[in-house]
Amino acid sequence: MSVNFHELIEGFHNFKESYLLKEHEFFDRLAHGQSPKTLVIACCDSRADPAILMGCRPGDLFVVRSIAALVPGADHAGDPDAVLAAVEYGVKHLDVDHIIVMGHSNCGGIHGALFPKKS
Template identity: 80%
Template sequence: MTNFHDLIEGFHNFKEAHLERDREFFDALKHGQNPRTLVIACCDSRVDPAILMGCRPGDLFVVRNVAALVPAEDQSAAPDAVMAAVEYGVKHLAVEHIIVMGHSNCGGIHGLLNPVEVKNESYIRGWLCLAHPVLDELAHTDIPEDDHHGRSRHCEEAAILLSIENLLSYGWLHDRVEAGTLKLHALYYDMHDGNLCVWDAEKEDFVPSAAIVGKA
């Protein structure tokens, strides 16, 4: 879609193809939402979590921001849009899963690695400060300076894990995870090869999701 008119036409196509053909389903959504999963994803227009995971309206409670970052408890502002969404999803919707989903070719991570490109963009620069621990970790790897793909991939994956770690800094989230009523998941969408990768704690690596299909 290239312009605003296309978007409006798209809605009417959606209405004809879905709203009017599945009235019972959409009528049920009028009375409330009951998603079991909250997704924290990047704003990138190529990485829509509902589309990538084949979901219908009402399946996911989604908050999107640059690079899918989550502030730690001591970093969150008042107000904080990300944590407001997480708090609502956990405390009011009682979601059972939180997914943090990053991706390849992430513009936010590119800005993190190339700060000169965002030096005059105060909001972006300030937001990316949340991911500075990722740069500290990168400095202790043996990835060569000229391996731009490797460095990006490392930081994109590390930023996801940092956001998971930051979620656990909130006592009300940590307690639910410890009690087993809330599960945290880390996903990485690699648009180069079309794979959705899942963090495997035992292997300490992101593995293609096909490898865990069927596992609990």
């Protein structure tokens, strides 16, 4: 169930025509800033989209995705890491109230970590 590049472009045009124009006031408000109250750290898996699974609209969640929803430990706090940077931004600048780490079953990232391929 893969989408080719042209279908992605067509999907964006459909979004603009059927959703963006109908909800223009909502998106105008979002254009001025975001204030989500929940940060979600989720797996990169294309089948597990937090916004869809939780029934959220644009602006409801601040989402960072990493392989297997992994979060580096506190001993890596000085390292440049996108997940830690997103968490810090969500907490310090967006003032999120909740942080959810959302894993899922049959995660390829976890499987790959537990059973690495032989080189």
